[in-house]
Amino acid sequence: MQLHPLNIYNTLSRKKEPFEPINPPNVGMYVCGPTVYGDAHLGHARAAIVFDVVHRYLKFLGYKVRYVRNITDVGHLEADADEGEDKIAKKAKLEQLEPMEVSQFYADSYHKDMELLNTLKPHIEPRATGHIPEQIKLVENILKEGLAYEVNGSVYFDVLKYNDKKRYGRLSGRVVEELMSGSRELDGQSEKRNPVDFALWKKASPEHLMKWDSPWSLGFPGWHLECTAMSSKYLGDHFDIHGGGMDLMFPHHECEIAQGNACSHTDPAKYWMHNNMITINGQKMGKSLGNFITLQELFAGDHKVLEEAYSPMTVRYFILTAHYRSTLDFSNQALQAARKGYKKLINGYRIAKSMTYLEDPEVEKDEKQIGQVRNSLEAMFRAMNDDFNSAQAIGHLFNILKKINAAYTGQLAASVFGKEMFDEMIRTYVRFIEEVLGLVEEKPEEQEELLRVVLKMYARAKQARDYDKVDEIRNDLKRMGILVKDMKNKIDWAYEE
CATH class of the missing domain: 1.10.10 (Arc Repressor Mutant, subunit A)
Incomplete structure (x- = not known):
């Protein structure tokens, strides 16, 4: 079957662009993973499943993918700011644990949830704390370029100086002058030259739990620095795809672009992809609203907004029924509808695996039936090739399922499709379920x-x-x-x- 060209919506250019890997057929993909200080929630599930399908589909097309997804276990401060307490350290104090105990516990919990959701493991899963020397080296390089400054043991990126050479805000559409005018004036207490500058290295206070030696102070790296250090180490200074949630576009990914250009004079990634948020009954998910649902609560039905428990594959299917760039609204009705859709596909998957072509000499090929199957198969791949539109692809997959069910029940003889089209229909349906959508049959043992x-x-x-x-x-x-x-x-x- 002739596959159509693959197009990706590139956030950097704000348009769909033909996918042309830097080193074909190899693809380097870096995705921002979780900060491990709490249980994984629906937002984590969407990001993980979206980029799992991107990974799966690129493999399906024949690309060799190196998939890197980091774990943030230091430097992510409260309110995503340059001041405040480290999120993991704060949790460690509350639970009277070592910070690394906290990060390991929640990393293990995250991995269990991802396994239940049938996401493929990344090829490399680096942690921020395991790459402190690389982050220190990056700070030294940015200082040498004259795009950072040190104050009292902390080092900050000079956004205004960088903006004179290359525009800061290209990814998110921000304008530095507007950011400056919209920021509070520095009150004399801040070390920053300008409110838009961001920390590369922070001097630790005496009570700060997580700190390392550096040329500037006993301290810790800024949150944005870790992804630059780890992506460049494992994928090079310029790689193919950088992904993450839309909430990371600014400031996190914007800062990564600035750091990458400061160190290597190139954008870190060629294509930037961002999945949209999940809302719950039309509201943004948040603990203060009482609608914050962890995956374990979802799987167990243990939350006041849940009418029942929903299985991991129901959740996975639900996430795939919306295009990754659109907002996805969670509700009990939507999950119940997703469960029905998932079971229809899996029923088809189960019977398709049992079917073989049986020639009926009295039944001739039907070119209309063959054409309908061919059109559905091609439409399914066109949808995936058009910015990974899994929602449309699933719609076309259901059209293929109708033909499979008709052949299974005897409504249509297999001979109307001919052996070649029948085998392609069955093979593609099964492979698409398994290899692209990543759906598995949920059934009790025995x-x-x-x-x-x-x-x-x-x-x-x-x-x-x-x-x-x-x-x-x-x-x-x-x-x-x-x-x-x-x-x-x-x-x-x-x-x-």
Whole structure:
């Protein structure tokens, strides 16, 4: 099948651009991972799943991807500012633990959640605390370039001086003059020359828990510096894709671009991708609003806004039903609809894997049916090639599923598609579910064997015309979310949608 050119919406240019890797067929992709001071939530899930599908689809197309996703375990201060307490250190004080205990506990919890959501592990997952020497070296380089200054043991990036050479704000659309006019005047207490400057290295106060030796002070790196250090180490100074949530576009990613240009005179990434936020019943998710839902609460149904528990694959499917750049609104109704959609696809996946082409010499190929399948397959790939539009791709996948179901039930003979198109339809459906969407069948252990035994009992009761027993088995299975399907030549089952 002829694949259409892949286009990516590049936040830096604010338009879709043809995807041309720097070193084809190799692709370097860096994604900002979590700050590990609390349980993963819906926002974490969306970012992880969005870029998991980007990774999966690039692999599906034949690219060799090096996927790097960092873990922030130092330097991320409260309110994403240059002053205040480190988020992990604050949690450590509250729980009377070492900061590294906190970061390890929540990193482990995050990984468990990501495994449940079936996201592929990144090839490299560096931590900020493991790259302090690299961050110190970057600060030294920026100082040598004359784009930073040291005050009382802290080092700040000089945004105005940088802006004279290369515009600060290209990614987010900010204008330095407007940022300056919109900032509070420095009150004489700040060390910064200008309110828009940001910290590269901060001198630690005596009570600060996480600190390292440096040429300037006993201190810690600024939050923005870590991604520049780790992305350049593992992907080079200029790589293909940099991803993250839209909330990171400014100031975090903007600062990364400035740091990259200061050190290596080039933008860190060619394409910048940002997923949009998740709202809950139309409101922004936040602890103060009482609608902040962690993934564990979602999976267990343990939150006041939840009517029931929702499985990891339901959540994954829900996230994929919206384009990554659009706002996604969470509600119980939306999750319940997502569960139905997921089960329809998985029912199709289960039966597709069992199907083989059977030639019927009395049935000829139907060019109309073949054309409909071909058009749906091509439309599905066009959607994915158009900025990874998984929502549209899933719509076309359902059209393919209709044909598979028709062939499975005998409504259409396999021969109408011909062997070549039939095999391509089945193969592509199964591969797309597995390799691109990353959906897996959620089932209890030993379910298949147990159902085989129950359906044998059902068949015997039906043959004996023991309709009370037939109804009893059917109703019991339905309560478990399993539907019995009486077909012409066999008895099968499906997940209730």
